[in-house]
Amino acid sequence: MQSGNTIMTKKEMDRALTRMAHEIIERNKGVENLGLIGIRTGGMPLAYRLQKKIEAIENSKPPVGVLDITLYRDDWSTLSQHPIIGKTEIPFAIDDMTVVLVDDVLYTGRTIRAALDAITDFGRPRSIQLAVLVDRGRRELPIQPDFTGLAFKTSSTEHVNVFLEETDGRDEVVIDKNS
Numbered sequence: 001m002q003s004g005n006t007i008m009t010k011k012e013m014d015r016a017l018t019r020m021a022h023e024i025i026e027r028n029k030g031v032e033n034l035g036l037i038g039i040r041t042g043g044m045p046l047a048y049r050l051q052k053k054i055e056a057i058e059n060s061k062p063p064v065g066v067l068d069i070t071l072y073r074d075d076w077s078t079l080s081q082h083p084i085i086g087k088t089e090i091p092f093a094i095d096d097m098t099v100v101l102v103d104d105v106l107y108t109g110r111t112i113r114a115a116l117d118a119i120t121d122f123g124r125p126r127s128i129q130l131a132v133l134v135d136r137g138r139r140e141l142p143i144q145p146d147f148t149g150l151a152f153k154t155s156s157t158e159h160v161n162v163f164l165e166e167t168d169g170r171d172e173v174v175i176d177k178n179s
Contacts, residue, residue, distance in 0.1 A: 007152055007160075008173035013133065016149030017046070020131055021053035023147050024100055031058050033126070034098050037065040039115050040086040042104030045166040046133055050102060065090030067101075072114035088118070095123040100147070104162040106132040109141030134173055136160050 008016070028034055031054055038047030044066045055061040068086035101115055112130060119128065131147035136154040154160060154175065163172045 005175050006172055007175055008134070008150055010171035013149065013171050013173065016133065017049050018053055020147045020149060021050050021057060024050065024131065025054060025058060027129070027146070028098055031060050031062045033096065034062045034100065035065065035092055035094060036062055036100050036102055037067050037090060037119065039101065039103045039111065040066055040068045041167065042162055042164065043102040045164045046104060047102040050131065063092040065092065067115055067118055069111060069114040069118050072118045090122055093123060094119065094125045096126050098127050098129065099125040100129045100131050102131045104133050105160050106130070106135045106143070106145055107138060109139045109143035112143045113141055133162060134160055
C-alpha cells in the first residue's frame with residue numbers, strides 16, 4: 001500500500017459509527033444499564049459520537065466516561081521519563097452495567113488489555129464490550145472487538161492514522177508506510 005492512502009472518508013466514518021450504534025443497541029436490547037467509556041485520546045470523541053447516534057435512535061442517552069490508560073500500559077516506562085497522564089473521568093457507577101469500551105484503532109490488543117485493568121479499578125461491570133473504528137489485525141493478545149467500523153489487515157510497516165474533527169479539524173483514516 002502506498003503512503004497516505006485514505007481508507008475511510010468522513011462520510012464512511014459517519015456511516016460506520018451509525019451502523020455501530022445500531023449494533024450496540026441491538027446486541028444489548030436497548031440502552032438500559034449501558035455506559036460508554038472512550039479511551040483517551042482517540043476513543044474519547046468516538047464515544048461521544050456514538051452517544052449522540054444512540055440518543056437519536058433510542059431517545060435515551062447512555063452516560064459517557066473517559067479513561068486514561070497511561071500508567072496501565074506494559075510499556076509506559078519506555079514511553080518517556082515523564083509520561084503525560086490524562087484525566088480519567090467516569091461520572092457513573094459501572095457496577096453491574098454493560099460497559100462499551102471505545103477506541104479508534106485496535107492493533108496488538110495491549111491498549112485494550114491496559115484499559116480492562118484500569119476499568120476494574122472503578123468497579124465490576126456486568127460485561128465489557130469493545131467498539132473500535134478500525135481493526136487493523138496483527139494481534140499479540142487474544143482480544144477481539146464486538147463492534148467494528150472497518151476491519152483492514154495491515155503490515156508491520158504500516159501505520160493507521162485516525163484524524164478526528166474534534167482534535168484534528170477533519171475526519172479521515174489514512175494508512176502510511178513507516179520509514
